[in-house]
Amino acid sequence: MSAYLDNSATTKPEEAVAKKVYQMLTEHFGNPSSFHKEGLDANAEVRRAREIIAKSLSCENEELFFTSGGTEANNLAIFGSAMANKRKGNRIVTTAIEHESVLESVAELEKQGFEVIRLEPNSDGNISEEQIFEAVNSDTILVSMMYVNNEVGSVLPVKSIRKAVKKAKAPALVHIDCVQAYGKYEIKPAKLGADLVTITAHKVHGPKGTGALYIKKGTRIVPRTYGGEQEHKIRPGTEASPLIAGFGEAVSLFPDLKEQTKAIHELNSYARAExxxxxxxxxxxxxxxxxxxxxxxxxxxxxxQTIVQHLSSQYGVYVSNGSACAKGKKSHVLTAMKLGDKVIEKSIRISFSRMNTKADVDELTSAIRETVEKYPI
Structure with a gap:
């Protein structure tokens, strides 16, 4: 028996997704920019994936730009926005609990002279609407915030960002990192008031190595790479057509959101109780x-970190001790929440997907119970 409960790090691809990727690698392997049959077949699959994903976001196909994943999409959004709007202002507003790809990007911009405001969470990991309104001023050119935190799951008030921007009469673009929210919450950039939205495939049972950045029509950002006509020069380079097709396939398999939400809520409640x-x-x-x-x-x-390794090797239970991208470093999220060193050093993250069951929770809780009994403080 085993229980995979590290879905915030990555999810298991659906079988149909793996088949689609394999089909692309073996049957439709042409360069999607080529004009012969092989290229046109590959291009058709990329267009199909773009249509499926754009429909899931209720946006136009032309507003979706494929990247290598969430990290690249976040970098493109942040650096692209800052460089495009640096003459309009100097302030960037974000939070202290963002993914590393956002935190390190804004830190680099800070070195270049931009003013960066990092909103601090409360002890539950939440950011208030008031904090956003206080931070955004007329000099703000970008607000970048995640929808759902990847370590503690706090749902941030991202719908308030556009209101704050309008009230301050700021020229700011609104970027929302929806990596942990896509496929789990209704994500419609227009309703969120977003100019830029990041999503990725491997968090929704798709392949690793591909993601996308939604860019609202009429929004200008500066590219990070140069050298081709692909993705309207926003992200040039040969498209990873097998991965993109797999991404589209994964999205096409999304279940009814209400039913999924209900099932995950029940699973979460059961896990909390146990x-x-x-x-x-x-x-x-x-x-x-x-x-x-x-x-x-x-x-x-x-x-x-040792608990994670112990649960894996002894029980086949797979969890994490924070963001996979942090590679074992002390959690900046729990630190920002001021939970104390003892709690931070001994906390793990359990993350569900629609593939999990109560049997997985039973495996988890049994393993944790035995671990606590055998290796108490």
């Missing part, structure tokens, strides 16, 4: 956070 039966275990995120993520303090003498 975990709270284990002495000393503490759940760090509130019930207001995304049902797809639980952040849990484990009362063991082991550190979180």
């Amino acid at each position: 975990l709270e039966k284990i002495g000393g275990v503490k759940i760090n995120n509130s019930t207001e956070s995304s049902d797809y993520i639980l952040n849990v303090y484990i009362p063991s003498f082991m550190t979180s």
Whole structure:
């Protein structure tokens, strides 16, 4: 038996997705920019994927630009916005709990002279609407914020960003990182008031190595790479047509959102109840956070990284100790929440997908219970 519960890091691709990628590699392997039959066949698959994904976002096909994933899309959005609008202002507003691809991008821009405002969360990992309104001023050229936090699942008030921008009469573009929200919440850039939206395939049972950036029609950003006509020169280079086709296939398999939401809520509630039966275990995120993520303090003498390895090797239970991109570094999210070193050093992240069941939760809780009993603090 095993239980994969690290879906915020990556999800298992659907079988149909793997078949689509293989089909592209073996049957439609032409360069999608070529004008012969092989190229046109590959191009048709890319266009099909773009149509499927654009429809899921209720946007136009031409507003969707494929990238290598969420990290590249975030970099493109942030640097592209800053360079395009640097004559209009100097302030960038974000939060202290963003993904590393956002935090490191704005840190680099700060070195270049931009003013960066990082909103601090409360102890539940939440950012308030008031904080956004206070931070955005007439000099703000970009507000970049995630919809759902990847470590504690806090749902940020992203719909308030556009209101704050309008009130301050700022020239700011609104970028929303929807990597952890896409496929789980209704994501319609127009309703969110977003100019830029980041999504990626491998969080929604698609292949790794491809993602997309929504860019609202009429929005100008400066490209990060040069050398081709692909993606309207916003992201030039030969399209990864097998991965893009797989991305489209994954999105085409999205289940009814209401049914999925209900099932995940029930699974989350069950997991919370079972975990709270284990002495000393503490759940760090509130019930207001995304049902797809639980952040849990484990009362063991082991550190979180060791706990993750122990659960994997001894029980076949797969969780994480934070963002996979951080590669074991101390969680900047839990640090920003001021939870204390003891909690930060012994907390793990449990993340669900529609493929998980109560049996997975039972495997998890049994493994944690035995670990706590065998290796107490």
